[in-house]
Amino acid sequence: MMRSWMVLPAFLLWGWAAGGVTLSLSCGRCEGGPDGYTCPSSDSAQAYVLRALPDQVLRVECRNNGGDFSLLKGCNFTAFRQFEFERCPLPDVSFGEVFRRIGVPSGDVKSLSLTAGSWNASSGLQEWHLDSLTNLQTLQLVDNNFTSFPRALLTNTPKLEFFRFIGNRVGNLPHTMFASTPNLVMAELGSNGLTSVPEDLFANLTKLLNVSLWNNQLTDIQRSLFSDITGLRFLDLRDNFLSDITNRQFQGMKILKRLNLGGNQISSLNKDSFGDLRNLEELELQSNWLENLPTGIFDNQRLMQKLILRNNSLSKLPDRIFQKCESLKMLDLSVNNLQYIERSQLPAHTSALTYLNLGSSNISLSEDFISDSGTHFITYDFPLSDQLELQHIFLDNNRINHIPSLFNNLFVDLKTIDLSGNLISYLDFPSIHFISDGVKLNLENNLIKTISLRKLKFFSFKEKIKNVTLSLEGNPLVCNCLLYRFTKIVQEKSELLSKSSFQILINDADKVTCTSLENRKMHVKTLDFKMLTCELELCLDNCTCSWRPHDEMFVVDCSFKDMKEIPIPSKDIYKLENYSITLNLMNNSIANFDGLDHPFYTRLANLTIPYNKISHFNKSDLPDNLKVLDVRGNNLTFLSASTLDYLNVTAMTLSLGDNPWICNCDIIDFSTFLQVPERKVLDPNNIKCASDGEELLGNNEYTMCPSFRQRMVIVTIVLITVFLLLFAVLGTMSFYKYKQGIKVWLFTHRMCLWAITEDELDADKKYDAFISYSHKDEEFVNTVLVPGLESGDPKYRICLHYRDWIPGEYIQNQIMQSVEDSRRTIVVLSSNFIESVWGQLEFKAAHSQALQDRTNRIIVIVYGQVPPESELDEKLRLYISMKTYVKWGDAKFWEKLRYIMPHPQELTQKKQQKCINADKLELVKSNSKNV
The missing domain is CATH 3.80.10.10 (Ribonuclease Inhibitor)
Incomplete structure (x- = not known):
């Protein structure tokens, strides 16, 4: 059966981060997601997740140990040069064949990584697994639990430079494993359970710079192990079981930069252990069993910048042990048992030390000398006095009981101080x-x-x-x-x-x-x-004193002491800095404020003296700076007028409840005082009358003082009488001053017309007014004045010479007759009128008639500018100076003119008739209700 490496799932890779190449592949049944592509997309017993990473890296994560190989057809992976396989089983063919079958020439593969493989323990690497990978430069075999390493595995990788073989269980390595990798630069062989290393393992690897053998079970390092790699830069031997570093295992490593021997069992070192390491920059010896260090062990490490000796058993350091470490920047001596440290045991003052860790070393620092004046002097034997470049100081978990002043005034670049877990008990600025x-x-x-x-x-x-x-x-x-x-x-x-x-x-x-x-x-x-307060030892007899910084208050508590009088302090207690005083005398038997005139109480701000026997107090009893007064539960029955006057002009906060207040005429002023909103009385609802227990503010003046009502009635009557008299006098004066304006307004609004109707003298007059004017002002008279009078309300009958005079009669007779038949003579006074002879004659006739009837019959209307007095007739000038006139253009011209015109009696009669009718209507309504 074919292994899953022969066929890989298809995927779509859309963004190439490193080289800017855009790849577009579409094959198989892959499904894209936030974590990459999953192949196949449907549920399957075999699945793969693929991710494209920068630098032409393809990462393949195998799930469920298998795949559907038919999905690979048409896929092209030629753009990738580096391949990472996670949790995948080993193929049963070489990786070169695997890459060939997925379209990647084996010669193009630069990097191969196998991490956390899922094969059985019986399966493992075979010598042919890396066949054809002739250009492979990086090989990583991490956390695969391989139990053996094939002798010829790397035979076909002559260009290999970086090799990581970590997290396996091989125990031993073949001495020829690197025989075919002359270009090897880094060999990391950590955590493999190695108990020994062949002494010729690194033979002929002249380019090797980095060797890591950490976390194995090595107990010894052969002297010749590193003899052929004199160009080594980094050597990591931490977390093994090494105990002997005295035989110059590092001989010839003159350009080694970093050496890590931490986590071993080294109990002693030889003076020459690091003798050849003249270019060493970092040395780590933490977590060993060192109890002492030989003098001169670091004399050749002039370039060393970092030295870690943490977690050993050092109890003392040799003098000048770091004196030649001129480049030392970081020194870690923490978790030892040094107890004390001397200046000579640290680097010279010319060193570049910026980081010093002396934590958990049972150290106690010597105290600086402090003069009587408080000036700090640095003692010359202070261990850190030469380390002027220090930036980070760690002194945690020691026996230090103060912060040395040297820290404050010597280190100009200080950034970190760790003094946690010490014995410091006091901290100040x-x-x-x-x-x-x-x-x-x-x-x-x-x-x-x-x-x-x-x-x-x-x-x-x-x-x-x-x-x-x-x-x-x-x-x-x-x-x-x-x-x-x-x-x-x-x-x-x-x-x-x-x-x-x-x-x-x-x-x-x-x-x-x-x-x-x-x-x-x-x-x-x-x-x-x-x-926040502090209790003070110095205090008044039988009292306790404390200091409250928030309001700079000196608090004296003398409550519940059965005192009969206010305590007087001794001379010593009031020789303090600026402060205010709070005096608490609650629940005593004090009957007066005697003693508050003592100089100590000049700064008394709060006086709390409730539930005593105070029956009265005056202004003179209270200190000038008093801000709060609490006299609840005493024997106060009233407050005098002088006391209330004093309290009225202060911003004092008062508590006055639970006193036997007598609610009579004498307490009315106190009641008024309590009703002022600005008063800071904290318990007004607890101020009650002794007689009935009612709140003082709930009683009025008439209840507490019946005679107060009589006085109020008399005062009210007197005030009303004075007001009415004043109103009458002012009304009369105002009427006579503004009589004409008032009458004009009344007439305009048809009110009180009975007060402004004409006498019976004019009852038989034919005209209401005769208009005397210059013929040059005829247009104003005919188009404005006459229409306004004859068409307004009321309508006036106007006598005009061109309309009402009889032709052929003497003009003088006609003038006299018109004036006599008219109730008023209207003179249109203008510059034209002055020049009119007939106008002058008409004025004189009207003036003569007015004198004869003893009434004001002439109405002067100034049309245009008032003519100069020098141009007026003597009688006209005298009349103008003594009488008011109406000026054309005035906003109230028509109202004023109609007011001084005759007032027809029918206006008054109509007004009176309305009033009579209204009275009759009310009488009818009243009678209907009674029925």
Whole structure:
């Protein structure tokens, strides 16, 4: 039966990532999906998933160990040069034949990878499997559990450069396996269960640069194993059972760059173990059994940049052991038992050391010398004082109880400090204020109880803003006043975040907790920082004192002490910095405020003295800076007017409930005080009358003080009387001042016409008005004035000389007769009128008639500009100066003119008749209801 390698499923490959080649294949019954193409598309006992990868790579993943070989017809895979097979069985023909049958010339195959094969243990590689792959450059046989390696497998791969044989169970390798691969550059033989390696395995491989034998069971390395590969750059022997590296196994490897011996059982090294490795850059010796290192072992490693000695049993290092490692950048000595480290045991000050790991080594650092003034001096025997280039320092899980000041003022490029798992109990601002910016400081799992940031500086434009990132999870922080600034920083509510030249960031803010005085663990992220306090030893007798930084408050608690008077402090206690005071005297027997005039209470801001025996207090009893007063449950019955006046001009917050208030006339002012919305009285509903238990605000003045009603009635009557008198006086004055305007308005709206009707004197007059005008103003009179008067409401009868005079009569007689027969004489005063002789005569006749009747009969209408007084007749000038006139163009011209015209009596009679009729109608409606 043919094996599945002879036939591969068809697929469609649409985008070639590496070379930009677009391939389009269509054959078989493949189905595309997000993970590639599955062949065949229908459910089958055999299936394949194919993916096209960059660099002409085709990956084939076999499922269910089989396939429908008939699907391959017409498929073309010639564009691929590298093939990866995952979980596929070995073919029963050579890979060269497999590639030929799918259209790929075997000579074109550059890379072959077999990973996690699914064949049985009895099946394995055969010498002919790689036949015809003469141009193969890379071969990977990974995690296939092969139990043997054919001696001549690589005979037909002379161009092989990279060989990986990993995760198998061969135990041993044939000494001639690389005899036909002179171009081999890399040989990775890790995790194969090898117990030994033929000493001539790498013979004649002069191009070999990289050898890996990690995770095998090697106990020894033959001295001649690497003798022919003097050009080796990388050698990985980690995780074996090597114990003896004293016989110069690495002799002649003068250009080796990297050597990994970690995870072995090496207990001792010879001074010359690495003597020939002059170009070594990286050496890993972690997880061995080393207890000491010989002096001078690294003297030839002047180019070494990385040295890993982690997880050994070193208890002491020789002096100057790293002095010649001038290029050393990374030194890992963690997980040893060094206990202490000396400056001479580290690289010279000229080294390039940037990474130092001394974690889990039971180390305790010497303390810096600190002067009386607080100045820090670096001690010269401090082990790290020469390592000026350090960037990453790991001192975790040691016995360090402080952060050395050298960290703050010596390392200009510092980036990471790990001090987790130590014995540090106190943290303040100077200990985390580093020269360099952006330092990450890990202080997790220490014994830190207090974080004091009082010396955190505010922003200065002369300083560059820097920051430090802290990790603090697992410390037994105490929730007290010293944690106040830190808590605000954690909650991002501190003004220091915007004003300080040094910013503190908390990496694990959600995990940092503190323990309260009640032994309750609380998350700092959600802690109420306003309530953080510290209890003080210095206090008033029989009281407890604490400091609250949120409002800079000195809290004195003297509650429930059966005190008879306010306590007086000693001299020492009030010699403090600027602060305010809260005094709690709840549940004592104090009867007055005597003692508050002591200098200590000058800064008293909150006085809490409920449930005592206070019966009264005045302004003089209260300190000037008092902001809160709580006198609940005392013996107060009223507050004096002077006390209320004082409280009115302050912003004091008051608690006044549960007192025996006497609700009489004396408490009305207090009741009014409580009703002001701006008053900060916290318990108005608990202020009740002693007599009936009713709320003071629920009683009115008349209930509490009956005489108050009589006074209010008298005051009300007096106010109403004064108002009416004032209204009458102002009304009368206004009427006489604006009498004509009022009458015009009344007449226009037909109101109170009885007050403006004509006398019986004009009852028999023939005309309402005679118009005197210049013939030059005839157009205005005939087209505007006369139509407006004769057609308006009421309609006036107008006497006009051209219409109503008798022809042939003397003009003088006609003028006199027209004036006498008219109730008014309208003079159209204009510049033309001044020049008219007849107009002057008509005015004089009208003026004479007015004087005779003792009534105002002349109506002057100014048409155009008022003529100069010098051009007017003497009588006309006098009349104009004494009487008002109507000017044409005025917005209320017609209203004013009709008002000064005669008022027909029928207007008044109609108005009165409407009122009479309305009264009769109401009387009829009233009578109908009664019936």
